[in-house]
Amino acid sequence: MSEKTERTEDEEEVFGESSIIEIVLFKSDSCAFCPRAEEVIRETIEDFEASVFKFTVINVTENPEAAEEYGIFALPTVMIGGVSITGIPEPEMLLKMILSAKVYKKRGAGE
Amino acid sequence: MSDYTIERVKTGIPGLDELIEGGFPRGDTILVAGKAGTGKSILATQFLYKGATLYNEAGVLVTLEEPPRLIRRNMLRFGMDLAKLEQSGRLAIVDLSPSKEATPVTIGEYPSFDLSGLEAIILNHVKKLGAKRVVIDTLSIMAYKFRSRDILREEFFKLCAAITRAGCTLLLTSEIPAQDTGLGVFDIEAFLASGVIVLYNEKISDTSRSRSIEVLKLRGSKHSSRIHSMRITDEGIRVWPGEISPGH
Numbered sequence: 418m419s420e421k422t423e424r425t426e427d428e429e430e431v432f433g434e435s436s437i438i439e440i441v442l443f444k445s446d447s448c449a450f451c452p453r454a455e456e457v458i459r460e461t462i463e464d465f466e467a468s469v470f471k472f473t474v475i476n477v478t479e480n481p482e483a484a485e486e487y488g489i490f491a492l493p494t495v496m497i498g499g500v501s502i503t504g505i506p507e508p509e510m511l512l513k514m515i516l517s518a519k520v521y522k523k524r525g526a527g528e
Numbered sequence: 529m530s531d532y533t534i535e536r537v538k539t540g541i542p543g544l545d546e547l548i549e550g551g552f553p554r555g556d557t558i559l560v561a562g563k564a565g566t567g568k569s570i571l572a573t574q575f576l577y578k579g580a581t582l583y584n585e586a587g588v589l590v591t592l593e594e595p596p597r598l599i600r601r602n603m604l605r606f607g608m609d610l611a612k613l614e615q616s617g618r619l620a621i622v623d624l625s626p627s628k629e630a631t632p633v634t635i636g637e638y639p640s641f642d643l644s645g646l647e648a649i650i651l652n653h654v655k656k657l658g659a660k661r662v663v664i665d666t667l668s669i670m671a672y673k674f675r676s677r678d679i680l681r682e683e684f685f686k687l688c689a690a691i692t693r694a695g696c697t698l699l700l701t702s703e704i705p706a707q708d709t710g711l712g713v714f715d716i717e718a719f720l721a722s723g724v725i726v727l728y729n730e731k732i733s734d735t736s737r738s739r740s741i742e743v744l745k746l747r748g749s750k751h752s753s754r755i756h757s758m759r760i761t762d763e764g765i766r767v768w769p770g771e772i773s774p775g776h
Contacts, residue, residue: 445644453640477645481652488624488631490646491674496632503674504638514635 438518439471441496443489446478454493454505461508462515534748537585537661537697540578541571543767547743547752552697556747557688557720561702561711562727567739567760568701570606571727572663573599574764575699577608580618585660588620588653588696592669595627606764620653639676643683647690654694662696668703671713684720722747727758728773740773
């Protein structure tokens with residue numbers, strides 16, 4: 418089941434030292450495609466060790482300020498490490514995004 | 529003729545109300561179309577500024593293109609202090625411009641999305657301010673942000689309906705591409721709106737241009753069918769209802 422994590426001041430976590438990759442899904446109560454998008458993400462990341470990811474779901478109906486802050490207005494949108502994709506994502510695309518987020522972090526750490 | 533009269537929202541553009549039976553029909557969606565540099569954003573922002581300062585109607589300006597700091601700066605030239613209105617809760621500028629740093633880089637799109645996020649963002653401000661006027665500037669940018677035109681068309685209809693259902697009069701701006709003869713990049717702009725206003729800045733000689741305004745349609749109103757002179761003055765946009773544009 419979906420355990421919803423509240424968005425915290427975790428910009429540091431997204432771009433900072435931590436090796437955890439944050440996946441953020443923006444959804445709304447009225448969005449017909451959002452439940453499927455959430456399913457795809459959960460199925461894609463379940464093959465990995467749970468500690469690799471932090472999966473946050475932001476419900477824009479309850480928290481429109483978060484969508485405004487990130488400039489997200491089409492839903493569902495998945496954001497991983499500074500890039501995003503709109504619509505129900507394909508698992509391959511999610512994996513690509515996860516990989517590039519990892520590479521980005523490694524590079525960032527080496528500098 | 530029936531005695532039924534449509535409630536009018538004063539536009540705050542001197543001279544324009546006279547062309548359209550006193551103002552925009554309340555709760556309608558009005559499209560302001562024009563090529564680059566014709567004054568669409570000024571007209572739309574003036575509609576909100578005057579609404580808040582003269583007619584006690586709070587407004588929400590959703591900017592999809594220009595960053596708020598530039599809008600505030602540009603409007604100050606016409607003596608319109610938007611920051612002051614924002615501070616007093618009579619105006620909200622919703623920054624959805626591409627210049628926002630927190631916005632992630634979009635790397636793709638699947639044709640399975642809606643604009644319920646945008647709707648939630650706008651209605652949140654409408655509710656907070658008790659707003660009666662909403663401007664989306666500019667619709668055209670969506671064509672560059674998203675590829676799935678069919679979805680966008682459908683979603684625009686839903687979005688406009690949701691905003692006007694909340695009791696607001698909605699102004700959409702649409703940029704007409706330079707060589708284009710239509711009303712914008714989607715070809716449906718005119719259907720979205722119950723009123724269409726077109727702004728021109730036509731070359732009338734080798735050395736001069738002339739600004740003008742045309743009310744192309746306004747449902748439920750007897751409007752002028754001529755093209756009228758318009759100027760951008762130190763106090764914003766002004767229309768001369770008695771003057772027919774020399775460019776046409």
